[in-house]
Amino acid sequence: MSKLNKEQRLEVYNDWKLRNQSVSQIARSQKLNKQSLNYMIKLIDRYGIEIYDQPNTRFTKDFKEEAIVKALTRTKSLDDLSLDLGLRSNGILCNWIREYKKNGYNVVIKKKGRHPAHEQETQPITQGFEEADPATRRRKLKIAYCECLRKKLSALDQKYHKK
Incomplete structure (x- = not known):
């Protein structure tokens, strides 16, 4: 759901509560996610609009x-x-x-927040996510290595046949 300020949230809630508009109608007119809008209405209904006044x-x-x-x-x-x-x-x-x-x-x-510049470590660029299982990591590295070899061999093969 897009960020709405307090007044916009209150207007949406009043459309639902006082003007008896359905959540689907409001979602279509405001171009909002129906499920998130329904949750927001329930939250305001239970705790009041003041729940959005609290800081993060x-x-x-x-x-x-x-x-x-x-x-x-x-x-x-x-x-x-x-x-x-x-x-x-x-x-x-x-x-x-x-x-x-x-x-x-x-x-x-x-x-x-961010770490100070002197505390930041440069992390190596890796492909994909780090796996917790070392066997999975080894298997993926082996596949990547074989793929790299295949590309090199095909490039050398093409160069050899052109001569």
Whole structure:
């Protein structure tokens, strides 16, 4: 969903609540995602428009871990759980779960901001993502090496036949 300011959110909510417009109609007229719009309306209905007045929140590791465990046990849908937790977007919890699984079932706490220039290390450019399994990494390197050899051999073969 595109970024809406507080007044635009309030206008959308009033269209739904007071003018009895459906979420589909509002989504079409405002060119917004229907699911995100529905979540925003439910959030404002439950907590009020003041929830968007709060500054960006930093969540603790314990809070994230508890939310992820609740989501993975699936006692409620992700949208309902996000509403119960008071998250401003229904995608936040999905992002936490994705990072949790990607990081080997450990909660990810990201540092904000940039590192100072003297602390930044140049990282080598790699193809794809680093695998946790060394056997998978070796297999992919072997495939890349064979592909490189195949290209070299075909180039040499073409050069030889042109003579």
